[in-house]
Amino acid sequence: MVVVIDGKAKAASVTDAVRDAAERLENETGKKPGLAVVIVGDDPASHAYVNSKSKMAKQCGFNSVQHTLPEETTQQELATLVATLNADASIHGILVQLPLPKHLDSDPIIQSILPEKDVDGLSVLNAGKLAVGDLKTGLLSCTPAGAMLLVRSIHGDDLSGLNAVVIGRSNLFGKPMGQLLLNANATVTMAHSRTRDLASVCKSADILVAAVGRAQMVKADWVKPGATVIDVGINRIPAPEKGEGKSRLVGDVAFEEASAVAAAITPVPGGVGPMTIAMLMANTVIAAHRALGKDAPTF
Ligand code: GUN
Numbered sequence: 001m002v003v004v005i006d007g008k009a010k011a012a013s014v015t016d017a018v019r020d021a022a023e024r025l026e027n028e029t030g031k032k033p034g035l036a037v038v039i040v041g042d043d044p045a046s047h048a049y050v051n052s053k054s055k056m057a058k059q060c061g062f063n064s065v066q067h068t069l070p071e072e073t074t075q076q077e078l079a080t081l082v083a084t085l086n087a088d089a090s091i092h093g094i095l096v097q098l099p100l101p102k103h104l105d106s107d108p109i110i111q112s113i114l115p116e117k118d119v120d121g122l123s124v125l126n127a128g129k130l131a132v133g134d135l136k137t138g139l140l141s142c143t144p145a146g147a148m149l150l151v152r153s154i155h156g157d158d159l160s161g162l163n164a165v166v167i168g169r170s171n172l173f174g175k176p177m178g179q180l181l182l183n184a185n186a187t188v189t190m191a192h193s194r195t196r197d198l199a200s201v202c203k204s205a206d207i208l209v210a211a212v213g214r215a216q217m218v219k220a221d222w223v224k225p226g227a228t229v230i231d232v233g234i235n236r237i238p239a240p241e242k243g244e245g246k247s248r249l250v251g252d253v254a255f256e257e258a259s260a261v262a263a264a265i266t267p268v269p270g271g272v273g274p275m276t277i278a279m280l281m282a283n284t285v286i287a288a289h290r291a292l293g294k295d296a297p298t299f
Contacts, residue, residue, distance in 0.1 A: 002259045002260070002262055002263060002264065002265055003154070003263065003264040003265075004259070004264075004265060004266075004267055005150050005153065005154065005230075005264055005265065005266045005267075005271060006270070007146075007150060007266055007267075007270055007271040007272055007273065007274045007275050008270050008274045010149060010150060010153060010274075010275060010278075011146070011274035011275050011277065011278035012274075012278075014149070014275070014278035014279070014281070014282055014299055015056065015059070015060060015277075015278050015281055017282075017297065017299065018060050018278070018281040018282055018284075018285045018297075018299075019059070019060045019061055021285045021289070021297045022060055022061040022062060022285050022288075023061055025285070025288060025289060025292065025294060026061065028294065029292050029294070031090075031288070031292060032061060032062055032063045032288075033060075033061075033062045033063070033092050033093070033284050033285050033287070033288035034062065034063040034064075034065065034088075034090045034091040034092050034093070034284075034288070035053075035057045035062050035063070035064055035065070035091070035092070035093040035094075035095070035119070035280075035281075035284045036065045036066075036067065036085045036088075036091045036093070036094050036095070037050050037053050037054055037057075037064075037065070037066050037067070037095045037097065038066075038067045038069065038078070038081060038082070038085075038094070038095065038096045038097065039066070039067070039068050039069065039097045040069045040070075040071070040073050040078065040096075040097075040100055040101055040104065041069075041070070041071040041073075041100070041101045042071055043099075046097050046099075049097065050066065050097050052277060053095070053277055053280060054066045056277050056278075056280075056281055057281065057284070060281050060284075060285070062281075062284060062285075063090060063091075065091065067081060069081070071101055073101075073104070075104055075105060075108075075109075078096075078100075078104060078109055079108070079109060079112060082094065082096070082109060082112050082113055083112070085113075085117070086112075086113065086114045086117065089291075091117065092117060092284060092287040092288040092291050093117055093119035093280075093283060093284035093287050093288075094113045094114075094117045094118070094119065095119055095120050095280065096109055096110060096113070096120075098110075098172070110122050110123070111123060111124060115138070115139075116139075116287060116290065116291065117287060118139055119139055119142070119280055119283040119284050119287060120139075120141060120142065120172075120280075120283075121138070121139045121140045121141035121142065121145075121176065121283070122141065122171065122172065125138065126138040126139050126140070126141075127141075127171065127175075127176065130176055130179045130180070130183075131179055133183055135180075135183060139283045139286065139287065140176065140180070140279070140283070141172060141173065141176040142275075142276045142277075142279035142280045142283060143172070143173050143177075143232060143272060143275070143276045143279070144173055144176040144177035144180055145176075145180070145275075145279045145282075145283075145299075146272060146275025146276050146278060146279040147177060147209060147230050147232060147272050147275065148177070148180045148181070148184070149275060149279075149299070150230060150266060150271070150272065150275060151181070151184075151207060151228065151230060152184075154228050154264045155207070155228065157184060158184065158185055159181060159184040159185050159186035159207070160185040160186075161185075161187075162186050162187070162206040162207055163186070163187050163189070163204050163205050163206050163207070164178075164181040164186040164187065164188050164189070164205060164206065164207040164208075164209065165188075165189045165191055165201055165202055165204065165205035165207070165208050165209070166178045166181070166188065166189070166190050166191065166209045166211070167191045167192065167195075167198065167202065167208075167209065167210045167211060167212050167218070167252075168191075168192060168209075168210070168211035168212050168213075168232070169190055169192045170211070173211045173232060174190065174192070174211055175190075177209055177211070177232075178190045181207065181209075186207065189201060189204070189205075193212075198222075199219075199221065199222045202218065202222040202223065202224075203221075203222055203223065203224050204224065205223075205224055205227055206224065206226075206227055206228065207227065207228045207230070208222075208223060208224070208227050208228070208229050208230070209230040209232065210229070210230070210231050210232060210233060210251070210252040210253050211232035211233065211252065212233065212252045213233055213235065213252065214233070214235070214252055215233070215235035215237050215250050215251075215252070216235075216237075216250055216251070216252070216253065216254040216255075217252050217253075217254075218231075218252055218253040218254060218258060219254050219257060219258070220254065220257035220258050220260060220261050221261075222258075223258050223261040223262050224261075225261055226262070226263045227261070227262050227263065228262065228263060228264040228265070229253055229258055229262045229264070229265040229266065230266050230271075230272060231251035231252055231253040231255070231265070231266050231267075231268050231271055231272065232251075232252065232272050233250075233251040233252030233253070233268065234249055234251070234268060234269070234273060235249065235250050235251070235252070236248070236249055237249075237250055249268055249269050250268055251266075251267075251268030251271070253265070253268075255267060255268065279299070282297075282299045285297065
């Protein structure tokens with residue numbers, strides 16, 4: 001019987017630990033962890049994500065600040081806001097929701113966030129620390145860090161001897177995920193849209209991580225019997241069975257058929273998704289501890 005990995009439950013245990021750590025920090029220093037989330041424009045999916053991030057930050061006892069900027073915001077206005085947040089001692093974490101509207105250049109904005117406040121783990125310094133195997137002093141990208149906790153819930157901390165395949169090579173997910181798996185001693189293949197015979201590459205994986213953004217692309221015959229499958233995709237597809245004009249969320253993996261082959265699999269929704277927000281809270285409480293000269297908790 002396949003194990004359906006419960007990301008919601010794991011995320012709740014992380015946010016419980018974050019809330020406790022935030023409370024202890026406030027008792028010791030009189031300061032709350034501060035998280036600023038910046039969103040530009042009107043994309044409804046981005047607004048939904050950002051609202052849940054801000055809400056969870058409040059639930060964790062943080063000082064939660066949301067900056068909602070209009071679509072026509074200029075590069076300079078956004079850069080000025082980041083500079084203000086960098087200089088604000090009550091803010092320990094800054095997240096600029098991506099993607100930004102097309103007329104804005106996201107890279108200089110993301111790289112202008114102070115690395116110690118970069119709770120997305122996207123700065124060159126934080127990405128570089130992960131690349132050289134320093135998992136202690138930087139901040140890790142939230143979705144891969146969360147996916148890794150789910151992998152560890154199945155396989156433990158040491159992945160020696162296991163083959164891991166990551167499909168997708170983005171800076172936000174694929175690259176850091178590959179580094180985390182490698183750091184845990186897995187033998188890692190980074191697959192992507194130019195990989196030849198993707199299906200057979202995937203079939204070699206004891207741990208298969210899919211982050212391609214294509215609904216239900218990974219089929220049962222891509223999955224090695226007994227594998228652990230981590231589905232990072234969130235795709236909205238039409239669901240006429242629920243009524244006219246209705247839709248539903250699916251991952252990058254064809255869940256039903258893959259479940260018949262895998263030993264463990266994450267569902268969509270309720271798998272990796274809730275872990276991303278939980279790890280954002282974890283990064284913020286870690287950043288706040290460091291800024292206030294306290295030993296940071298680990299997750
Ligand atoms: N858009 C989708 N996922 C993310 C994320 O993890 N961080 C940011 N900043 N934007 C996103």
